Amino acid sequence: MSLPATQIPGFPFPFPPSTPTIGVLIPSAGPTSGGNPVLILGSGLANASSVTFGGTPASILFQDPIGLLIIVMAPAHAAGTVPVVVTNAGGSSAPAMYSYVAPAAPTVISLIPTSGPTTGGTPFTIVGSNLTGASVTFNGVPATGVVVDPTGTVLTGVTPAGAAGNVPVVVTTPGGSATVTGGFTYVAPPGPVVILLAPTTGPVAGGTAFTIVGSNLTGASVTFNGVPATGVVVDPTGTVLTGLTPAGAAGNVPVVVTTPGGSTTVTGGFTYV
Structure with missing residues (x-):
């Protein structure tokens, strides 16, 4: 099957579209969640019908008519290195490699305070790293009002109610989970x-x-x-x-x-x- 031809003004004959070529990906790595823009520089990229990352289609945000660049939104993908392929009427490019990087697991340095009443409602602070997007459970029950600062190092929230005794505290992010050393001790209020x-x-x-x-x-x-x-x-x-x-x-x-x-x-x- 013949490829569609393109007529260039001043040339007496049409010529077939060139096969796309990828020169560089900027950036060449990103999060497994995707959603980040990726600039593709190369040649013959005009009128791309698809751009795939490891076989998963990316959303095309912009492509210049000259065929030198395309901007796409990276799709989500499991961690690892995958081929990026641009396809247009001229065919499919040789793959360029893009690395998906899993987010780092959370770490916890301290929990303050380490005890509170069984009725819950105790404000607490967790200091650590990689806390962005975290949720916190006390013995499996979610804490409320959880907020993480922009640096991902300080998390605040309010304890749920719990039975008297020591319970595990678990911090969970997209990168994994961390159990707080020492847990949290629920203390029954004294009787009247x-x-x-x-x-x-x-x-x-x-x-x-x-x-x-x-x-x-x-x-x-x-x-x-x-x-x-x-x-x-x-x-x-x-x-x-x-x-x-x-x-x-x-x-x-x-x-x-x-x-x-x-x-x-x-x-x-x-x-x-």
């Missing part, structure tokens, strides 16, 4: 302690304002004979709790204070009159 309840009596209709003094009361709820108190507020120190009693039957009932750290029953309870 009640020193006094005042007053200790009130009407069966409820609505009695009460105060509980103790420690570790942050996040507490209070029940009177299993019925929740209303308007419960704990001061910032976690030592003073106030609320309103619910309605209840006449007599003495148990009062239970519950926090993320556990529960405690108030000595003497509360007497409805």
